[in-house]
Amino acid sequence: MIRTAILGASGYVGGELLRLLARHPDLRPTRLFGDSKAGQRLGAVHPQLSGAMAEVAVERFSDDALDGIDLVFAALPHGESQKIAGAILERGLKLVDLGADFRLRDPADYARWYGEPHAAPALIERFAYGIPELHRDAIRSAQAVAAAGCYPTATILAVKPLVDAGLIDPDSLIVDAASGVSGAGRAVKEGTAFNTVDGSFAAYGLLNHRHTAEMEQELGATVLFTPHLAPMTRGILATCYAAAAKPMDPDAPLAALRQAYAGEPFVRVSDDPPSTKWVSGSNGAVVTARYDARTGRVVMLGAIDNLGKGAAGQMIQCANLMFGLDETAGLAAEGVYP
Amino acid sequence: MIRTAILGASGYVGGELLRLLARHPDLRPTRLFGDSKAGQRLGAVHPQLSGAMAEVAVERFSDDALDGIDLVFAALPHGESQKIAGAILERGLKLVDLGADFRLRDPADYARWYGEPHAAPALIERFAYGIPELHRDAIRSAQAVAAAGCYPTATILAVKPLVDAGLIDPDSLIVDAASGVSGAGRAVKEGTAFNTVDGSFAAYGLLNHRHTAEMEQELGATVLFTPHLAPMTRGILATCYAAAAKPMDPDAPLAALRQAYAGEPFVRVSDDPPSTKWVSGSNGAVVTARYDARTGRVVMLGAIDNLGKGAAGQMIQCANLMFGLDETAGLAAEGVYP
Amino acid sequence: MIRTAILGASGYVGGELLRLLARHPDLRPTRLFGDSKAGQRLGAVHPQLSGAMAEVAVERFSDDALDGIDLVFAALPHGESQKIAGAILERGLKLVDLGADFRLRDPADYARWYGEPHAAPALIERFAYGIPELHRDAIRSAQAVAAAGCYPTATILAVKPLVDAGLIDPDSLIVDAASGVSGAGRAVKEGTAFNTVDGSFAAYGLLNHRHTAEMEQELGATVLFTPHLAPMTRGILATCYAAAAKPMDPDAPLAALRQAYAGEPFVRVSDDPPSTKWVSGSNGAVVTARYDARTGRVVMLGAIDNLGKGAAGQMIQCANLMFGLDETAGLAAEGVYP
Amino acid sequence: MIRTAILGASGYVGGELLRLLARHPDLRPTRLFGDSKAGQRLGAVHPQLSGAMAEVAVERFSDDALDGIDLVFAALPHGESQKIAGAILERGLKLVDLGADFRLRDPADYARWYGEPHAAPALIERFAYGIPELHRDAIRSAQAVAAAGCYPTATILAVKPLVDAGLIDPDSLIVDAASGVSGAGRAVKEGTAFNTVDGSFAAYGLLNHRHTAEMEQELGATVLFTPHLAPMTRGILATCYAAAAKPMDPDAPLAALRQAYAGEPFVRVSDDPPSTKWVSGSNGAVVTARYDARTGRVVMLGAIDNLGKGAAGQMIQCANLMFGLDETAGLAAEGVYP
Known part of the structure; x- marks a missing residue:
């Protein structure tokens, strides 16, 4: 079991991660953080959730938040994961960042398009760009992956x-x-x-x-x-x-x-x-x-x-690669149709 | 592996069964019948399907259609499964009928609401009514289940x-x-x-x-x-x-x-x-x-x-019970939200 | 030309009134009030508006707001028109209230369902209930009409x-x-x-x-x-x-x-x-x-x-009656279909 | 009053023409043709219509169909108005063709894009291209207008x-x-x-x-x-x-x-x-x-x-020009919003 934390669990991407992790054989949603909804039941935040998962409370992020965690999904507004990625990587955790902070190789590009200097330019090279079909080997061996935008x-x-x-x-x-x-x-x-x-x-x-x-x-x-x-x-x-x-x-x-x-x-x-x-x-x-x-x-x-291949799904695909799991674990290629 | 046939594989209920069976650990979609689309690739009929399943051809129903099959899902227009249920049951197969033919206990009710006499009234009592939460024991021991309407x-x-x-x-x-x-x-x-x-x-x-x-x-x-x-x-x-x-x-x-x-x-x-x-x-x-x-x-x-609890999902839940599988196998309680 | 003011011009009902008045032969939208959007062009508030009407600025309500006005449409949150209806009626203006303040004959009903006492119970009897098909004569002779809810x-x-x-x-x-x-x-x-x-x-x-x-x-x-x-x-x-x-x-x-x-x-x-x-x-x-x-x-x-028969349309129908105009002026019975 | 016929009155463009003509001051829908729905009440074909117009029956086109008519709107599948435009123009009627038959100046273009030779190439030059903002003068003086595509x-x-x-x-x-x-x-x-x-x-x-x-x-x-x-x-x-x-x-x-x-x-x-x-x-x-x-x-x-500026609306705008009416008669620039 891979103990997994989600930062930003109350947004849509967080909800889709939770829906998918509820059926994932190996990734276990263990700690769920979301400042604006801290203290609420997950079921109140994501009405699609049911059973035991719906009863879990959203937590406020804290110093010991990541104790015992193996994998972090960060689904935060841009600018936020720059502040915490260093600490996460230093602890040796694997990190999948669903925001925009580590997608651009050149910090100057980040500054130009996001209107502010990058706060952790030295970390950028530690992130693989998260499209497995194009960067599978890099993702497999990476400690961190930056989700491709949708x-x-x-x-x-x-x-x-x-x-x-x-x-x-x-x-x-x-x-x-x-x-x-x-x-x-x-x-x-x-x-x-x-x-x-x-x-x-x-x-x-x-x-x-x-x-x-x-x-x-x-x-x-x-x-x-x-x-x-x-x-x-x-x-x-x-x-x-x-x-x-x-x-x-x-x-x-x-x-x-x-x-x-x-x-x-x-x-x-x-x-x-x-x-x-x-x-x-x-x-x-x-x-x-x-x-x-x-x-x-x-x-x-x-x-x-x-929210699937453009965010939560693709990042679970990346996490599967990072942990040497079946790349398709917990994921479907078939759409819900009609 | 439970070898499964679907009659009426080209409708919406058929497509939902296929989507769910693609991820089911025990039920294997083995023969797929659909007269109006016979000969077409499944992927052409159900554009949500992908991979090997998309390449399977829809078959025309025939005499040897059910050789080697363990379970039949019939998703046919009302009146159609009355004609074939007897033969299926005689072969000892388990049958899940997603149509309306075997839902009503009293053939007179069928005649009154569907405007024609029931063609196989003696078979009705062999069908359990397919809502597991209310008829779980009957479904577990039944050879045949009639899907509750949506x-x-x-x-x-x-x-x-x-x-x-x-x-x-x-x-x-x-x-x-x-x-x-x-x-x-x-x-x-x-x-x-x-x-x-x-x-x-x-x-x-x-x-x-x-x-x-x-x-x-x-x-x-x-x-x-x-x-x-x-x-x-x-x-x-x-x-x-x-x-x-x-x-x-x-x-x-x-x-x-x-x-x-x-x-x-x-x-x-x-x-x-x-x-x-x-x-x-x-x-x-x-x-x-x-x-x-x-x-x-x-x-x-x-x-x-x-199409879920109102049709394909609930009938997979019933099939799971009929075969002694985990009742939740291949099914999710979490909606795709938003 | 009937000089018409709208209180609450920036909501959906206000927008629908403006759309309809743009083609009305007799009612002329003369003063348009909306506190939250005061100072903005109407075209910025209601992107469906075009031409000269789009360039008119939303005004903040003021003491002289209704000088020279013949008819007031009030599309305000409940509780608001109670405060101003008396002054409007004293000026001799005709008033169509699209909110809930004057729909209920018995002030006790208002208190029970809206959770607060009515602030102007003596005015209630001066309002006709605004469904012309059922109260046409009362509306014709009324100085004030309370819009029926949708x-x-x-x-x-x-x-x-x-x-x-x-x-x-x-x-x-x-x-x-x-x-x-x-x-x-x-x-x-x-x-x-x-x-x-x-x-x-x-x-x-x-x-x-x-x-x-x-x-x-x-x-x-x-x-x-x-x-x-x-x-x-x-x-x-x-x-x-x-x-x-x-x-x-x-x-x-x-x-x-x-x-x-x-x-x-x-x-x-x-x-x-x-x-x-x-x-x-x-x-x-x-x-x-x-x-x-x-x-x-x-x-x-x-x-x-x-927004039509349930609000703006029906209230224009009432205003037509109050001013002795053709009851259908500026209104269509044909839906925009498909 | 301009007596107006619609050929193809039972399609969506026909329905939009009828909705607009119901409020038009000068164009009167006089004869309404539609082969597939001939004999049906307009109200059964277009459920948005009401009142007297809903009771009018759709007619089958016949030899005397256009007696007494001033203006013809043809909303037919491509290829159809080529067959009848000549006769309509010879009678001296004005014609607005909402199909594709007379949009392309060069019959070779028609043949290339529509896959068949044009049946009435000599008539093409008698049609103005129906975007008033770009061809206003030509439309004003034309006997026939070809609707621009949407x-x-x-x-x-x-x-x-x-x-x-x-x-x-x-x-x-x-x-x-x-x-x-x-x-x-x-x-x-x-x-x-x-x-x-x-x-x-x-x-x-x-x-x-x-x-x-x-x-x-x-x-x-x-x-x-x-x-x-x-x-x-x-x-x-x-x-x-x-x-x-x-x-x-x-x-x-x-x-x-x-x-x-x-x-x-x-x-x-x-x-x-x-x-x-x-x-x-x-x-x-x-x-x-x-x-x-x-x-x-x-x-x-x-x-x-x-269906508005892309079809029925723009063609009423053209008809207004062709008859010297106010160009905006019967038309709104304001969208139905939200």
């Missing part, structure tokens, strides 16, 4: 094989993506109220969404990224465009994807454009791509559940 | 303990329930088109919905039942009203529910009125109840996922 | 003709209703967040919703009322149950409705159970009813848009 | 002023758009079933959607267009990308839009990215644009209601 996960899974195969010009990349509302987190605001979102499709964060930096880093690309909010709770679809590096066979984009993901348990290559619903509630991803000879462009699409 | 499951779980405790007058029962659209099945029609349902709340089947008969049978009650279609995919909430049998302590209804479901892994008694979303994608159920001294009435509420 | 409007329209015709026992009334989320108002809270509501159907306010009092008053009935929140923005469906006063012809309930609403421009009697979507965005209402000889009960259904 | 309307309104101002390279245009499900029409199919679409965001028609041709024609551009289906009933958002023709002031894109649409009653230029919901149920459009100096690209966004 938009970057959908984008990078769809685009990286084509960059690697030399099929597209990475400096021409446009990423147009839509997210379900859970991607905006649990904080209550008018922009994510039901009445605002129902029947609404809109872009936000024009030109300057922070996930741009991750995409550029992992793809070695220049990216113009436009996120949209769609009237659904879960799911991200990234529709990505790039200039073809050269004329190619119409099957080349799909072939590159199939080669990259052969044997992967969670990434599926589809002939048809995927729906976010195919992977809702799961750790699955679906990608496809097309070459448009008429305009000389390639279109690449990736669909995930932002 | 509306009856939500209703009976909320109401039965109060009938048994003598708190309500069963002849005064009104059941007002709302269902997600997946309850209407996969057949394509204008009434379940997105444009029709989005933003719509409406009643249907006024006075004569067939699930009334099941509720009356299991509760020993007279029931006026009004189903509604809500703009959501999954979930049933039954809001039930009855005259109080006598003045009672305000806590009496909740106490009766807590006593009935103490220790149950899938049924939770809640102080607050439950949302269908708390159990979406799971086999969980949540019930609550109130006594209104002002009007002398009791209100009882039950929430389930119509 | 749930009461849907309920009373469906039930009142059957009470009047002696078809049902008013002391047996059960009202089970579902509302879209805009009925909860514009205040931001987790219970009305998109992620909470999408895929959710749940009851709330068990036994003690304040609209019960209005229903009982207008119907001369004892009412057990259970409201539900449905995953849609607009719309209310009330499904109402009562014991039949006596056996009756199956057509009797529909006949009573047809007789009551013959020639009404906004209330339609339907053979089929109505959807909220049929009247979404409009001032229409649809009602139907059934007698169930088997259980001796009558089911009555009413559908409206809670 | 995606092209949203796209062209957002992009054309920047092409005209020389700010973007038209050969680099990428259009990524999302539509509500009503854009797929009323035919019933699994892809537009509620259970398929709810919680789903997906692309379709990769590389070859027919609206591409219209965008290229009107913008003088090369366009790669990817449409998506969003889980909402109404609305289109087009997010468009092009290479900047040259470095520019950050305000230049918005300035070009403001200059183009100054004084327009239905097109609004917004600083913030628009939501489809702002214009739902209306004839409004909202556009915005940004220059991204970092990547050298321009992003342009346009939001409309696909």
